[in-house]
Amino acid sequence: MVYKLLVIDDELLIRMSLESGLSDRGYQVKTAADIREGLDLMETFRPHVILLDNRLGEDSGIRHIAEFRRIDEDVMIIMMTAYGSIQNAVEAMKLGVSNYVQKPFDLEEIDLMIRRGMEQQASTRSLEAMKLRPRKLLGISPAMQQIRDNIAVLAKNDNVDILICGETGTGKEVVVNTIHNQSSRANMPLVKINCGAIPENLIESELFGYEKGAFTGAVKSKKGLMELANGGTLFLDEVGELPLAMQAKLLTFLEDRSFKRVGGLRDIEVNVRIAAATNRNLEEEVRKGNFREDLFYRLNIMQIRIPPLRERREDIPVLCDFYREHFNRKFQKSVKEISPEFMDRLMKYSWKGNVRELRNVMERTVLFCTGDVLTGKETGLMMAPGMVPGEKEEENPDEYRLKDLADGPINLRGELEKVEKAYIDRALSLADGNLSKASQLLGCTRFTLKRRMDSMSEMTGQNKK
Structure with a gap:
């Protein structure tokens, strides 16, 4: 995997040196001379690692750590500091900076620091991913x-x-x-x-x-x-x-x-x-x-x-029960069963994403469920054409079907929320639950997506009361 690096430093020679040296080591590198330019690149370039100078003219890199974290909470930040500002670097680490290097720095040290940090992140994600997978092959087919x-x-x-x-x-x-x-x-x-x-x-x-x-x-x-x-x-x-x-x-x-x-x-x-x-x-x-x-x-x-899962549909209830219990533990829920209507739709769905897609559906329904029965309505799954089990496959998965106004007035705000939920569910499914990738598909920041999901969760809870 080619890691993407963003270097933010107001000194041109340092930017050129880091871009040249780290590019030779296989990284994809972009540079910025100030925080504003760095934040813009953060949105478009989506780096894995930021090399952030602590002193940027009259500005300070440590003051903007939270802004970078809001865009991508998983980004690895390495603070670059002069000999006299190690104390500031230690303070920055408390704010979420992964490490710091002293100027003048050694490219080998930076390279090793980045690779170790990325390996540690990959290991953590792998352990989390394994928790979401059955530890044995499930199915009765x-x-x-x-x-x-x-x-x-x-x-x-x-x-x-x-x-x-x-x-x-x-x-x-x-x-x-x-x-x-x-x-x-x-x-x-x-x-x-x-x-x-x-x-x-x-x-x-x-x-x-x-x-x-x-x-x-x-x-x-x-x-x-x-x-x-x-x-x-x-x-x-x-x-x-x-x-x-x-x-x-x-x-x-x-x-x-x-x-x-x-x-x-x-x-x-x-x-x-x-x-x-x-x-x-x-x-x-x-x-x-x-x-x-x-x-x-x-x-x-x-x-x-x-x-594929569509060729062994008798395994779907077994997998659903496994993930219901798993996500009950994860989210401290007590969902006891899946409604017959929702299970019928799950059984009829084509499952182009197979078991991984089923896992994502179960995670979101359990997360948003406020009772003890999953109905599929919690996250708009019964409304989202791209996710709805039983929908005709030839229909456009991203097309929302308008209600006939001749049948009577509608709740416009409620309908817009359903459309929004449908797109968010679709993006999360395509991105395998990764918020950063889903936000790119939706054309917004990770922070905006997270805020909208939290808002929908709150509204769902209020509607249930």
């Missing part, structure tokens, strides 16, 4: 029972590589977790990489590592994910996104389980099970020339296909 049987066989034979196919959101990662945890490799690492999220020029060094001096910026040797997964499982998510050149190198590795680091001469042998997953039709990709045929057959020794 014949397809899920067959998958459980296959997992039992693969867990006992842990030297067989696996190819897992299925649409986005069906639970491919859950299958990999289950196989790994039930195998003799359970106490060894399970290392995951999204092949579509890493730039083509970096993926080889990420997988195989590199030796000191292999390229500009390689100041020391680094182990790749293959070595880190030694003895365990390496999960190649979205393997269909691998560039053809990298596919050839992966095929070579699969043949003899050895590789060379980038810039290295020594063969390194590892004992790793490969689990690959894709939402693409790899046979079709082979015909198009986008995926190597020999690699496909090498990975396709054991294929597990996870059917």
Whole structure:
């Protein structure tokens, strides 16, 4: 993943130095000379990290930390400070600054600080995401029972590589977790990489590592994910996104389980099970020339296909009960059941986002529910065409159907609120619950979206009283 950095400093030479040095290290960098320009870029550029100077002419960076946090509460802020202002930097850390660096600074120190901070954030998000996923495969359908049987066989034979196919959101990662945890490799690492999220020029060094001096910026040797997964499982998510050149190198590795680091001469042998997953039709990709045929057959020794949720509707009540109980605990609710009418609509819905979309629906309905029965009306789910179970799929999911005024007067404010809820639910579904991404889809700031959601929650509570 390419991290986006925003440098805010009133000294031109410092901005130029940081932009040049950090760009060489693989970051996407933009700079601003003052707070106003920085806030504007914060809205449009959406950086992962801000390098913020504490002294900006007569202004002070520490005074504006809250403004950046309001736009994106997850942004990592690193304060740049002179030797005489360390006390201010410590105060800034209490306000949410992740770290600080002293001027004159070392680019290696900043690079390491950013990567460690991003890894820590990713680890935290991964743990939170795992809490939202079933820890075992849920479902009573014949397809899920067959998958459980296959997992039992693969867990006992842990030297067989696996190819897992299925649409986005069906639970491919859950299958990999289950196989790994039930195998003799359970106490060894399970290392995951999204092949579509890493730039083509970096993926080889990420997988195989590199030796000191292999390229500009390689100041020391680094182990790749293959070595880190030694003895365990390496999960190649979205393997269909691998560039053809990298596919050839992966095929070579699969043949003899050895590789060379980038810039290295020594063969390194590892004992790793490969689990690959894709939402693409790899046979079709082979015909198009986008995926190597020999690699496909090498990975396709054991294929597990996870059917979409619409093909195993009998699993929907089981999943709904799981998420109802889970989100009861998370939000300290006591929702006891789902109304028959709402369940009927859930059963009829097409679920293009599969289990992930169902999870998002259940999270929002439990969150906004003020009673002990889920009806789907809590967040406008019974009104939102893009989310309504049972709506005709050919209808425009973003089109709101006007009521016939000939039938009598309407509550205009109430209807507008329903439209707003529909769009917010739709954006949250497409963004997998990520507020920052949803706010981009809606053309507003994260702060505005959060404020509107809080306002709707308050209005829902008042209407129930």
